Amino acid sequence: MSEKESSNKKELPVILNGQFFKPDGKCVLCVNKTIKFDENSTGNLHKHLKRVHPNSYASYEAMKSKVAKKEENKLSEPKQANFFCFQSSSQLNNKICDYIIAEMLLNCKFELEVLAYLNDLDKNVTSLHKYKRNLNVFLKFNTVLPSSAPVERIFSCGGQILTPKRNRLGDHVFETLVMLKKTIN
Structure with a gap:
């Protein structure tokens, strides 16, 4: 089919989608009963569906409202650039x-x-x-990785100074002794 034919061809109404009526007007729910309709008006199809198949008419209305909502969403969405629109x-x-x-x-x-x-x-x-x-x-x-080795050495030195015999050392004296021992070594 050429582009001219496809652009001239109208989209079928929702009622003719094949669930209720075939495009030629045959009722799917009846035993191939053909309903006459005009291309511009599908009123006879609606009347037949409403009178003969009222339960199916309710489902048709629901389907029609879904299609209308989809159309509204398509119109309200911003148009995106066509992926297949190639540049020169x-x-x-x-x-x-x-x-x-x-x-x-x-x-x-x-x-x-x-x-x-x-x-x-x-x-x-x-x-x-x-x-x-x-x-x-x-x-x-080239950043230096942090290491706990120097701190561990100071704690070890403190353990050697604070023995059971020296348990009465004050904080200031103990700190001074640890610093003196580390600076001498």
């Missing part, structure tokens, strides 16, 4: 080239900064402040 190849090539150039410039700036840092004659850690990106990398990968 020249536009796409330009965007790709712009992206690649931007990435290369960013990488080049970083590489140039690294090379400048490595060629710098000042090898102190304070020279990193001239090179911000290098400083961030340095701080991320």
